Amino acid sequence: MRILLDVMGGDLPPQELIRGGIAAARNQSIDIAFAGDARTIEATLAEAGERSGERFSIVPSTDVISMDDPPVRAIREKKGSSLVVGLAALHRGEVDGFVSPGNTGAVVVGSIFTLGRIAAIPRPGLLAVLPTLRGPNLLVVDVGANTDCSPSHLAAFALMGATYAREILRIEHPRVGLLNIGTEETKGNRITQEAFALLRTSALDFAGNVEPHHLLTDRPVDVVVCDGFIGNVFLKSIEGGISAVTSLLKRSIIQNAFAKVGALLLKRAFSDVRQVLSYERHGGAPLLGVNGTVVIAHGRSDAVAIESAVDVARRQVEARLVERFGRGMQGWARDGG
Amino acid sequence: MRILLDVMGGDLPPQELIRGGIAAARNQSIDIAFAGDARTIEATLAEAGERSGERFSIVPSTDVISMDDPPVRAIREKKGSSLVVGLAALHRGEVDGFVSPGNTGAVVVGSIFTLGRIAAIPRPGLLAVLPTLRGPNLLVVDVGANTDCSPSHLAAFALMGATYAREILRIEHPRVGLLNIGTEETKGNRITQEAFALLRTSALDFAGNVEPHHLLTDRPVDVVVCDGFIGNVFLKSIEGGISAVTSLLKRSIIQNAFAKVGALLLKRAFSDVRQVLSYERHGGAPLLGVNGTVVIAHGRSDAVAIESAVDVARRQVEARLVERFGRGMQGWARDGG
Numbered sequence: 079m080r081i082l083l084d085v086m087g088g089d090l091p092p093q094e095l096i097r098g099g100i101a102a103a104r105n106q107s108i109d110i111a112f113a114g115d116a117r118t119i120e121a122t123l124a125e126a127g128e129r130s131g132e133r134f135s136i137v138p139s140t141d142v143i144s145m146d147d148p149p150v151r152a153i154r155e156k157k158g159s160s161l162v163v164g165l166a167a168l169h170r171g172e173v174d175g176f177v178s179p180g181n182t183g184a185v186v187v188g189s190i191f192t193l194g195r196i197a198a199i200p201r202p203g204l205l206a207v208l209p210t211l212r213g214p215n216l217l218v219v220d221v222g223a224n225t226d227c228s229p230s231h232l233a234a235f236a237l238m239g240a241t242y243a244r245e246i247l248r249i250e251h252p253r254v255g256l257l258n259i260g261t262e263e264t265k266g267n268r269i270t271q272e273a274f275a276l277l278r279t280s281a282l283d284f285a286g287n288v289e290p291h292h293l294l295t296d297r298p299v300d301v302v303v304c305d306g307f308i309g310n311v312f313l314k315s316i317e318g319g320i321s322a323v324t325s326l327l328k329r330s331i332i333q334n335a336f337a338k339v340g341a342l343l344l345k346r347a348f349s350d351v352r353q354v355l356s357y358e359r360h361g362g363a364p365l366l367g368v369n370g371t372v373v374i375a376h377g378r379s380d381a382v383a384i385e386s387a388v389d390v391a392r393r394q395v396e397a398r399l400v401e402r403f404g405r406g407m408q409g410w411a412r413d414g415g
Numbered sequence: 416m417r418i419l420l421d422v423m424g425g426d427l428p429p430q431e432l433i434r435g436g437i438a439a440a441r442n443q444s445i446d447i448a449f450a451g452d453a454r455t456i457e458a459t460l461a462e463a464g465e466r467s468g469e470r471f472s473i474v475p476s477t478d479v480i481s482m483d484d485p486p487v488r489a490i491r492e493k494k495g496s497s498l499v500v501g502l503a504a505l506h507r508g509e510v511d512g513f514v515s516p517g518n519t520g521a522v523v524v525g526s527i528f529t530l531g532r533i534a535a536i537p538r539p540g541l542l543a544v545l546p547t548l549r550g551p552n553l554l555v556v557d558v559g560a561n562t563d564c565s566p567s568h569l570a571a572f573a574l575m576g577a578t579y580a581r582e583i584l585r586i587e588h589p590r591v592g593l594l595n596i597g598t599e600e601t602k603g604n605r606i607t608q609e610a611f612a613l614l615r616t617s618a619l620d621f622a623g624n625v626e627p628h629h630l631l632t633d634r635p636v637d638v639v640v641c642d643g644f645i646g647n648v649f650l651k652s653i654e655g656g657i658s659a660v661t662s663l664l665k666r667s668i669i670q671n672a673f674a675k676v677g678a679l680l681l682k683r684a685f686s687d688v689r690q691v692l693s694y695e696r697h698g699g700a701p702l703l704g705v706n707g708t709v710v711i712a713h714g715r716s717d718a719v720a721i722e723s724a725v726d727v728a729r730r731q732v733e734a735r736l737v738e739r740f741g742r743g744m745q746g747w748a749r750d751g752g
Contacts, residue, residue: 148601211662222596225604259559259647264485267562267644291651294659307604308648310596315627315649319656322631325548326688327681336680343677344668351663 080135081391082173083384085114086142086160087180089377095179096122098384103133105385106392111173113137113164137172139163145377149183153191161185165192168370175371175391177362179379185372186223186365193370196403201227202367203235204306204374205242206313212297215247218257220306221313223365227305229272232256233280238366238403239301240282245397255288255299257308262287269305277303290315324351362387364394367403371395417472418728419510420721422451423479423497424517426714432516433459435721440470442722443729448510450474450501474509476500482714486520490528498522502529505707512708512728514699516716522709523560523702530707533740538564539704540572541643541711542579543650549634552584555594557643558650560702564642566609569593570617575703575740576638577619582734592625592636594645599624606642614640627652661688699724701731704740708732 083099085092092114099110100123109132112119116138123129130136140158147156156162161180165188168176178185186202195202203220210216219239224231236254243252256274258266263274265287277284285299290312293302304312331337341348361383362375371394375387394400420436422429429451436447437460446469449456453475460466467473477495484493493499498517502525505513515522523539532539540557547553556576561568573591580589593611595603600611602624614621622636627649630639641649668674678685698720699712708731712724731737 146599148599211659211666225596257648259562259644259651262483262485270644289651290648291655291658294655295662307596307607308645311594311627311645311648312652314596315652316656316659318628318631319653320660321628321656322548322653323657323660323688325632327685329548330683330688331681334683337683340677340680340682343673344664344681346667346671346674348664351660351667 079175079392079395080109080111080173081175081177081388081395082111082113082137082164082167083388084160084164084176084178084180085112085119086139087144087178087184088375088379089145089179090380092118093122094381095379095384097126098379098381099388100126100128100134101381102385102388106389108388108392109133109135110388111135111137111167113160113167114139137163137167143181143184145181147181147184149181149187152181152184153188161188162192165189165372168372169193174395175373177373177375177384177387177391179375179377179384179387182222182374185374189365189368189370189372193368193372196367196369196400199234199238199367199403201231201234202365203231203238204309205239205364205366206309207247207361207363208294210294210297212295215243215249215300216293216297217243217247217301218309218312219301219303219366221309221363222306224306226307227269229269229276232269232273232303232305233276234367236277236280236282236284236301236303239303241402242364242366242399243300245399245402246393249300251283252300253283253285254301254303255285257290257302257304257312258287259289260287261289273303362390364390369400369404371400416512416729416732417446417448417510418512418514418725418732419448419450419474419501419504420725421497421501421513421515421517422449422456423476424481424515424521425712425716426482426516427717429455430459431718432716432721434463435716435718436725437463437465437471438718439722439725443726445725445729446470446472447725448472448474448504450497450504451476474500474504480518480521482518484518484521486518486524489518489521490525498525499529502526502709505709506530511732512710514710514712514721514724514728516712516714516721516724519559519711522711526702526705526707526709530705530709533704533706533737536571536575536704536740538568538571539702540575541646542576542701542703543646544584544698544700545631547631547634549632552580552586552637553630553634554580554584554638555646555649556638556640556703558646558700559643561643563644564606566606566613569606569610569640569642570613571704573614573617573619573621573638573640576640578739579701579703579736580637582736582739583730586637588620589637590620590622591638591640592622594639594641594649595624595626597624598626610640699727701727706737706741708737
């Protein structure tokens with residue numbers, strides 16, 4: 079198996095990302111293709127005692143899509159970018175999966191343009207896998223691929239999320255919830271009300287509406303479905319709440335000698351918080367529904383986060399997730415999996 | 416000045432809410448009208464050494480709208496509810512403002528039915544005033560009155576939010592931000608993109624898009640505008656992030672003797688967190704844009720929270736906010752206030 083890693087468009091320098099790719103190859107027994115500046119890649123490989131060949135190959139690029147580039151124009155105009163040449167290599171079958179910490183919108187648009195959608199899927203969805211206080215793996219889809227969704231898009235996200243939960247995370251009977259601002263069926267906006275009706279008549283194990291404030295503490299379902307705008311607001315607001323508390327505690331501690339001693343003793347507790355809730359730095363978000371395995375890592379990914387994102391791609395390739403989506407989505411849903 | 420308090424529809428018993436009203440009358444030098452069960456109100460007044468009369472009047476009700484009642488039907492069918500008879504008293508001019516800790520949707524629908532909208536305002540907006548790490552009073556509107564908004568609704572929320580910031584909170588030149596999932600003008604869904612264009616050409620001090628994750632720590636603007644579904648998801652997700660961190664810390668502390676000592680020493684720091692971030696229990700959310708002063712208190716409001724919500728209503732009445740909205744919205748915007 080060979081996973082391609084786009085090393086140019088992240089917030090950290092390519093060298094850091096390349097080191098993540100080298101570690102992934104060594105620890106996961108896979109080959110890695112690097113899309114990026116060939117000289118930088120060769121030099122970083124040499125530093126690690128490796129060189130390009132079968133295990134570490136290079137897909138040379140001449141351009142970079144930055145975080146601020148408007149997605150559609152960037153994909154059309156920057157044909158030599160690591161993102162575009164990397165996706166082309168995936169499309170040609172030279173690699174089995176694609177991982178990028180770059181511009182999310184550009185990866186989404188590039189994937190749709192280059193790979194196309196899986197037939198039964200109206201829109202791809204970006205999946206976030208969050209840790210909770212009641213265990214890992216709360217799935218949220220879509221967290222930013224689509225900013226304007228119809229009810230049937232949400233139903234497709236639910237099917238893909240449940241399939242991912244079952245095939246990749248081994249959750250036998252995934253329960254699906256609809257992100258909403260109240261639990262009653264009549265709550266929400268037009269889209270969620272119509273999506274509720276669609277989901278209720280599907281063969282999915284639909285638990286109804288779920289509200290944002292207790293998802294991380296109670297984990298009432300396995301898969302949370304929402305449109306990409308809402309999902310992205312949800313993720314960033316959760317992050318905002320967490321950082322408000324931790325910043326406030328830090329400030330109080332600085333102002334108070336007793337609290338400093340307290341903080342020292344609480345060090346382990348704070349480290350638990352980081353362990354459990356720092357979902358940002360770990361893993362990557364699979365883009366479900368395009369015709370190929372694509373994982374979007376966080377822009378601030380370091381080598382450890384990249385290694386973890388490559389692992390997410392590897393597991394999807396191993397489970398033949400794209401094939402499963404293509405073959406059995408509708409059938410599986412009707413079979414009541 | 417007389418503020419009416421709906422004492423029946425909250426999560427806590429009427430007695431607790433009545434005590435909040437009595438405290439408000441004493442501390443704010445105003446009269447209070449209680450809408451609710453007359454015998455309960457008389458009895459609770461007597462316990463506090465008061466009785467009904469000029470200062471504490473009673474608007475008797477025979478029914479209660481519960482938190483789960485569907486708003487439109489509840490308003491139509493429960494004519495004798497404290498919520499409906501209270502709003503009617505406001506409409507007849509017998510009281511100057513209305514405060515309820517009840518069903519938010521029912522208060523919104525009831526206010527529109529009974530009081531009507533202010534002429535220039537297409538939709539009322541529910542305003543939340545949040546504490547931040549950089550000071551109090553971050554205004555967010557709409558946080559749940561409207562689940563499907565058009566760009567012009569968002570522009571009206573911006574005007575009302577900025578007016579409230581200036582007239583009630585004495586923020587001379589309020590800066591307005593549009594809640595979005597990226598800072599660039601092209602980010603977001605169709606509604607936010609069109610609202611961006613409207614706000615940019617308005618006479619408001621428009622700071623562009625703001626993202627949820629840094630609002631409480633950086634407070635980049637004074638007023639944040641969004642549709643009610645998004646605003647409600649934002650509030651509840653922030654709450655979810657905060658409760659995830661505090662629950663995790665508590666769990667770590669219970670499992671660890673050293674941490675227990677640490678927690679004792681950090682008590683002050685935790686109390687700061689509660690002070691700054693427990694926006695829920697304090698104040699109330701003004702419903703801006705209806706033809707009367709309406710404040711929705713949190714469902715779990717106790718006497719202290721009710722007193723604070725009455726104060727929010729009192730300040731709006733004093734500032735003649737409804738009149739100001741009616742007279743000067745468009746004019747003020749063009750004057751570049």
